Amino acid sequence: MSLKLYVDRMSQPSRAIVLFCKVNGIAFEEVKIELAKGQHRTPEFQAINPMKKVPAMVDGTFMLFESHAILIYLASVSPGIPEHWYPSDVLRRAKINSVLDWHHSNLRHGAFTFIFNSTIAPLLGLPLNLRAAAEGEKVLLTSLAHIESYWLEESGRFLVGSERPSIADLSLVCEIMQLMVLNDEDRNRILGPYKKVLKWIEDTKDATSPHFDEVHDVLNQVKEKLQKLPSAGPNVVADVSL
Amino acid sequence: MSLKLYVDRMSQPSRAIVLFCKVNGIAFEEVKIELAKGQHRTPEFQAINPMKKVPAMVDGTFMLFESHAILIYLASVSPGIPEHWYPSDVLRRAKINSVLDWHHSNLRHGAFTFIFNSTIAPLLGLPLNLRAAAEGEKVLLTSLAHIESYWLEESGRFLVGSERPSIADLSLVCEIMQLMVLNDEDRNRILGPYKKVLKWIEDTKDATSPHFDEVHDVLNQVKEKLQKLPSAGPNVVADVSL
Structure with a gap:
C-alpha cells in the first residue's frame, strides 16, 4: 500500500482525513504519531513534516502536510471520488x-x-x-x-x-x-x-x-x-x- | 467592467490580489474600503462580505471573500494566466x-x-x-x-x-x-x-x-x-x- 497517513486521531484534522479515506474506500496505512508521547518531534517524523504537526501524508514518494491540501490532493488523484x-x-x-x-x-x-x-x-x-x-x-x-x-x-x-x-x-x-x-x-x-x-x-x-x-x-x-x-x-x- | 475588488491597500491580502491582477493584465474596478474609517462595517459592505473583512470580490453576480480563494478563482477563470x-x-x-x-x-x-x-x-x-x-x-x-x-x-x-x-x-x-x-x-x-x-x-x-x-x-x-x-x-x- 503506497498511501501512508501520519495521524493522531486526537487531532481533528487527522480525523477529517481518515474519515474522507474511509468513506471513499481509499486504501491507506494509518501511521500513529502520538502527540502525547511527543512522537511528532522525532527526527523520523520531522523528515516527513518539518513543522512537527499531524496530519501528514506520503503517497509513494510524494510528501504533503496541511490537512486541507491533503484533502484536496486525495479528492483530485483518487479514482471515482464523487463530485460533491x-x-x-x-x-x-x-x-x-x-x-x-x-x-x-x-x-x-x-x-x-x-x-x-x-x-x-x-x-x-x-x-x-x-x-x-x-x-x-x-x-x-x-x-x-x-x-x-x-x-x-x-x-x-x-x-x-x-x-x-x-x-x-x-x-x-x-x-x-x-x-x-x-x-x-x-x-x-x-x-x-x-x-x-x-x-x-x-x-x-x-x-x-x-x-x-x-x-x-x-x-x-x-x-x-x-x-x-x-x-x-x-x-x-x-x-x-x- | 464586471470584476470589482473591494480592498484597502493597507491590508496585505488586498495588495496581493491587486498585484496579481495588475501583473496579469486583468481588468478590475478597485473599490476602496477604508478600514480606518470603518467602511468594512457598513451594511452595504456586509452584504458583500458578512465577515466584515477585506479583500472581497464581485465578478458579475458572483461574490467571494478570503484572499487565497480569490487568487485561485482569478487564476482559474481569467484567460491566458501563465501556468506558474x-x-x-x-x-x-x-x-x-x-x-x-x-x-x-x-x-x-x-x-x-x-x-x-x-x-x-x-x-x-x-x-x-x-x-x-x-x-x-x-x-x-x-x-x-x-x-x-x-x-x-x-x-x-x-x-x-x-x-x-x-x-x-x-x-x-x-x-x-x-x-x-x-x-x-x-x-x-x-x-x-x-x-x-x-x-x-x-x-x-x-x-x-x-x-x-x-x-x-x-x-x-x-x-x-x-x-x-x-x-x-x-x-x-x-x-x-x-
Missing part, C-alpha cells in the same frame, strides 16, 4: 475554498485555543491557561454564529448551500466534534444556541456513517482520561503551544 | 496549496498580531498591546525561520522550489512587506537574519515590477502617518481586534 466532495465547477469550488480558508483563523483558531487551554493541556503535561481559553472561546462563539447565519444557507443541508457534503463539511465538523471532550455544561452552553449547526453535525454524521462514529471514538477515551486526572488548579501562563 | 501562478499539475498545485494553508496560522497570524499590536493599532484608534505583540513576534520569527530553511528550497528562487512566482509568493511576500511600517531597528532585527527571505522578496519584486512598488506605496504613507502620531504610552489590553 470537491466540485470541479469553478464557482462551487471557489465557495468551498473560501470556507476552508475562513476556517483557519476563525473556527479552527477559536476551537483549538479554547479546548486546548481549558481542557486538553494537562493530557500533554501542560497547565491550563484560562486567559487564552477565554480569548479562544470568544472567537469560537463568533465562528459558530457565522456558520449558523451564513455558511449554512437556507437552501442546502451542508456548507455553502450544498445538498451533499464536501471536504469542508468534514474539516469543520471534525473541529466542532472536539467539543465532545468538554463537560456537558460547557458543551451545551457553547453549542446549544446553534440549532442549524447541531442539525448539520447530525447530517454529516449520517452521510458518513458508520465511519464517523468509529473515527470519533477516540474522544470518548480522551474524556475518560480527563476525568481520571487530578483536578488541577488553573495556572495562567503566557506560552502554551503544541 | 497556480500550476495545474496536481503535485505542484498540492505543494502550493500546502504553503497557502500553512500561511494562515503561521506567517499571517504572527506578522499580523505583531505589527498590529506593536505599531498599527493607534491608526485605527486602538491602544497598543505589548503582550499580544510579543506573542505575535514569536510566531513571526518561527515562521520566517521555516520559510528560510524549508519553503525556500535550494532548487528554485521561489516557494516550493519554483523558478517562477506563484500566488503563494504574492500572498506571503505581501504579508512580510507589512514589516516596512516598523522602525528600521525593529525591521532589521526581525528580517536581517533571513538572507534567503530577503533575496526572495527582491526576486518577487523584480518579477512583478513595476506594479510591486506601486501597490506597496501605501506603506510609505502609513509610515508617515505613524511618525506624526503623538508617542503613546503602551497599554496592555486583552481584546484588540479589527
Whole structure:
C-alpha cells in the first residue's frame, strides 16, 4: 500500500482525513504519531513534516502536510471520488475554498485555543491557561454564529448551500466534534444556541456513517482520561503551544 | 467592467490580489474600503462580505471573500494566466496549496498580531498591546525561520522550489512587506537574519515590477502617518481586534 497517513486521531484534522479515506474506500496505512508521547518531534517524523504537526501524508514518494491540501490532493488523484466532495465547477469550488480558508483563523483558531487551554493541556503535561481559553472561546462563539447565519444557507443541508457534503463539511465538523471532550455544561452552553449547526453535525454524521462514529471514538477515551486526572488548579501562563 | 475588488491597500491580502491582477493584465474596478474609517462595517459592505473583512470580490453576480480563494478563482477563470501562478499539475498545485494553508496560522497570524499590536493599532484608534505583540513576534520569527530553511528550497528562487512566482509568493511576500511600517531597528532585527527571505522578496519584486512598488506605496504613507502620531504610552489590553 503506497498511501501512508501520519495521524493522531486526537487531532481533528487527522480525523477529517481518515474519515474522507474511509468513506471513499481509499486504501491507506494509518501511521500513529502520538502527540502525547511527543512522537511528532522525532527526527523520523520531522523528515516527513518539518513543522512537527499531524496530519501528514506520503503517497509513494510524494510528501504533503496541511490537512486541507491533503484533502484536496486525495479528492483530485483518487479514482471515482464523487463530485460533491470537491466540485470541479469553478464557482462551487471557489465557495468551498473560501470556507476552508475562513476556517483557519476563525473556527479552527477559536476551537483549538479554547479546548486546548481549558481542557486538553494537562493530557500533554501542560497547565491550563484560562486567559487564552477565554480569548479562544470568544472567537469560537463568533465562528459558530457565522456558520449558523451564513455558511449554512437556507437552501442546502451542508456548507455553502450544498445538498451533499464536501471536504469542508468534514474539516469543520471534525473541529466542532472536539467539543465532545468538554463537560456537558460547557458543551451545551457553547453549542446549544446553534440549532442549524447541531442539525448539520447530525447530517454529516449520517452521510458518513458508520465511519464517523468509529473515527470519533477516540474522544470518548480522551474524556475518560480527563476525568481520571487530578483536578488541577488553573495556572495562567503566557506560552502554551503544541 | 464586471470584476470589482473591494480592498484597502493597507491590508496585505488586498495588495496581493491587486498585484496579481495588475501583473496579469486583468481588468478590475478597485473599490476602496477604508478600514480606518470603518467602511468594512457598513451594511452595504456586509452584504458583500458578512465577515466584515477585506479583500472581497464581485465578478458579475458572483461574490467571494478570503484572499487565497480569490487568487485561485482569478487564476482559474481569467484567460491566458501563465501556468506558474497556480500550476495545474496536481503535485505542484498540492505543494502550493500546502504553503497557502500553512500561511494562515503561521506567517499571517504572527506578522499580523505583531505589527498590529506593536505599531498599527493607534491608526485605527486602538491602544497598543505589548503582550499580544510579543506573542505575535514569536510566531513571526518561527515562521520566517521555516520559510528560510524549508519553503525556500535550494532548487528554485521561489516557494516550493519554483523558478517562477506563484500566488503563494504574492500572498506571503505581501504579508512580510507589512514589516516596512516598523522602525528600521525593529525591521532589521526581525528580517536581517533571513538572507534567503530577503533575496526572495527582491526576486518577487523584480518579477512583478513595476506594479510591486506601486501597490506597496501605501506603506510609505502609513509610515508617515505613524511618525506624526503623538508617542503613546503602551497599554496592555486583552481584546484588540479589527
